Amino acid sequence: MTDELAALRAENARLIALLEAQGIEWRLPQPITWVAREQESSRLSTAEKVALFRRLFRGRTDVYPIRWESKTTGKAGYAPACANEWRAGVCEKPRIKCGDCSNRLLIPLSDAVVYDHLAGGHTVGVYPLLEDDTCYFLAVDFDEADWRDDACAFLQSCGELGVPAALEISRSGQGAHAWVFFASRVPARDSRRLGTAIISHTCARTRQLRLTSYDRLFPNQDTMPKGGFGNLIALPLQKGPREKGYSAFVDAELRPYPDQWAFLASIQPMAAHDIEPTILRATGGVHPLDVTFIDDEDLATPWKSGGTASKKVAGTMPRSLTVTLANLIYFEKSQLPQALANRLIRLAAFQNPEFYKAQAMRMSVWDKPRVIG
Numbered sequence: 284m285t286d287e288l289a290a291l292r293a294e295n296a297r298l299i300a301l302l303e304a305q306g307i308e309w310r311l312p313q314p315i316t317w318v319a320r321e322q323e324s325s326r327l328s329t330a331e332k333v334a335l336f337r338r339l340f341r342g343r344t345d346v347y348p349i350r351w352e353s354k355t356t357g358k359a360g361y362a363p364a365c366a367n368e369w370r371a372g373v374c375e376k377p378r379i380k381c382g383d384c385s386n387r388l389l390i391p392l393s394d395a396v397v398y399d400h401l402a403g404g405h406t407v408g409v410y411p412l413l414e415d416d417t418c419y420f421l422a423v424d425f426d427e428a429d430w431r432d433d434a435c436a437f438l439q440s441c442g443e444l445g446v447p448a449a450l451e452i453s454r455s456g457q458g459a460h461a462w463v464f465f466a467s468r469v470p471a472r473d474s475r476r477l478g479t480a481i482i483s484h485t486c487a488r489t490r491q492l493r494l495t496s497y498d499r500l501f502p503n504q505d506t507m508p509k510g511g512f513g514n515l516i517a518l519p520l521q522k523g524p525r526e527k528g529y530s531a532f533v534d535a536e537l538r539p540y541p542d543q544w545a546f547l548a549s550i551q552p553m554a555a556h557d558i559e560p561t562i563l564r565a566t567g568g569v570h571p572l573d574v575t576f577i578d579d580e581d582l583a584t585p586w587k588s589g590g591t592a593s594k595k596v597a598g599t600m601p602r603s604l605t606v607t608l609a610n611l612i613y614f615e616k617s618q619l620p621q622a623l624a625n626r627l628i629r630l631a632a633f634q635n636p637e638f639y640k641a642q643a644m645r646m647s648v649w650d651k652p653r654v655i656g
Contacts, residue, residue, distance in 0.1 A: 327544050327548065329398070330394075332401070332544055333394050333397050333398055333401070334394075335544070335547055335548060336397055336401070336518075336520070336547070337392075337394070337397055339420070339462075339464050339547060339550065339552075340409055340420065340518055340519075341409075341419040341420065342409035342410045342411040342412070342413070342418070342419065342420075343392075343409070343410040343412075343413060343414070343512065344391055344392045345389065345391050345392075346363050346364070346389040346390075346391065346392075346410065346512060347363070347364055347390070347391075347392040347396065347407050347408065347409060347410070348361035348362060348363055348364070348407065348408040348409075348410065348512075348515045349361065349362065349363075349364040349405055349406070349407050349408075350405065350406035350407070350408070350517070361408055361515055361517075362381055363381060363387075363389055363512065364389065364390040364396075364407070365381065365387050365388055365389060365390065366388040366389075366390050367386050367387065367388045373386045374386065382510060382511070392407075392409075397518075400518060400520075400521055401520055401521065401522060402522055403521065403522030403523050406454070406517065406518075406521050406523075407517075407518055408515040408516055408517045408518055409515065409516060409518055410512040410513055410514075410515050411471075411501050411502045411513070411514075411515075411516065412471055412502035412504070412507055412512070412513035412514075413468065413507075414507060416470060416471050416472075416505065416506050416507055417468040417469060417470055417471060418465075418468065418469065418471045418474050418502050419464065419465055419467075419468055419469075420462055420463060420464045420465060420474075420501075421462070421463040421465075421474040421475070421477060421478050421500065421501065421502075422460050422461065422462050422463075422500070422501040422516050423437060423460065423461045423478055423481075423482070423499060423500055423501075424453075424458065424459075424460055424499040424500075424501070424516070425437070425458055425459045425460070425461070425499070426453070426457065426458035426459075426499075430457070430458045430459055431459070431537060434450055434459040434461060435450075435535060435537070436485050437461050437481060437482070437485050438450050438461060438535055439485075439535070440481050440484045440485040440488070440565075441461070441463070441481060442535075443484075443488075444481065444484065444561050444564055444565055445557075445561065446463055446477075446481065446553060446561060447463065447464070447550060447551050447552065447553055448461050448462065448463050449461070449462045449463075449464075449532055449546075449547075449550060450462075450532065450533055450534075450535075450537075451519045451530065451531065451532050451533070452528070452529050452530065452531055452532075452533055452537070452539075453517070453529065453530065454517055454519075454521060454524040454529050454530040455524075455529065456524070456527065456528070456529040459533075460516065460519070463477070463478070463553060464550060464552040464553065465552050465553050465554075465555060466552040466553065466554050466555065467554075467555055469555045469558065470505075471502045471504070471505050471506070472505040473555075473558050473559075474502070474558070475500050475502065475504075475505060476558075476562055477558050477561060477562055478500045479500070480561070480562040480565035480566050481565055483565065483566060484565040484566070501514060501516045502514065517530075519531070519532070520543060531543060532546055532547070601619070604619075
């Protein structure tokens with residue numbers, strides 16, 4: 284019975300996708316009336332919540348990723364929603380990968396899909412990088428052991444720089460996402476430069492984040508890779524984890540807002556013209572990564588590349604350090620001011636040319652760290 288129901292749902296989704304692909308209106312003319320499945324304190328109607336959600340978490344609408352989980356192995360992941368998935372005689376997974384399938388029929392994102400996500404029917408994500416290499420938001424993922432301190436330090440930097448940011452506990456409860464929304468679509472390169480600048484600002488003044496933090500930006504590259512959709516991020520507020528206190532937005536003390544929808548409605552997206560001045564304030568005019576910069580000219584003439592901008596490290600320096608000389612040089616990081624520790628780390632770091640080569644050729648940058656150090 285369960286298999287028959289799943290087959291009927293897949294067939295229904297396939298037929299809907301075919302109708303929408305041909306521009307044929309299949310819905311009834313009257314407006315959709317949503318039936319709320321839980322009591323919300325917000326005064327917004329269900330339809331208004333869906334509209335607010337789609338306005339903030341805006342990515343590609345012609346395709347969306349949906350979460351799957353194997354009942355036998357327990358493995359989970361995301362795949363583009365396809366109307367032909369597991370359809371007998373059409374879908375040949377796992378023999379043929381989805382990206383290589385000529386029968387793939389992508390399902391566009393709709394209000395109904397978003398509503399089912401919020402109501403717990405399924406879990407979906409979003410591809411933030413649009414086809415013209417722009418985006419409507421920036422997200423930063425924190426999932427290391429110290430994710431709480433890292434996320435709070437990043438949020439503090441956003442406050443210092445005047446960047447409106449929202450912090451969400453991830454669906455697993457073992458990490459967090461910081462979201463920055465834009466009032467209009469902006470080049471993905473600019474959004475990523477902003478995220479990079481905020482991370483560098485945090486490292487220089489508040490807390491040393493791992494260099495891998497630069498690889499945890501969404502979108503994760505400036506340009507759309509050929510044949511792909513870019514990286515995805517799970518959408519928040521899915522009912523299942525939200526009932527456990529996860530996938531919800533929190534304040535600087537990591538306490539969930541009592542009214543999630545009122546909080547989302549209060550967010551003022553960042554204007555595109557504020558990005559560049561914010562990067563300048565965060566970096567003081569040096570490159571946002573604050574390590575050896577690599578561009579097309581650098582790759583052609585690496586011997587001409589200069590180092591980071593030389594400027595005096597701010598703050599009071601220790602009169603002396605206790606150093607242990609062994610196979611390497613060791614000293615306690617606690618002896619160093621944050622600004623000095625950050626500068627020493629960056630002296631030994633440089634941008635990975637393989638990342639930039641792949642990005643320039645519009646190839647995937649998965650598993651290619653942006654910074655080596």
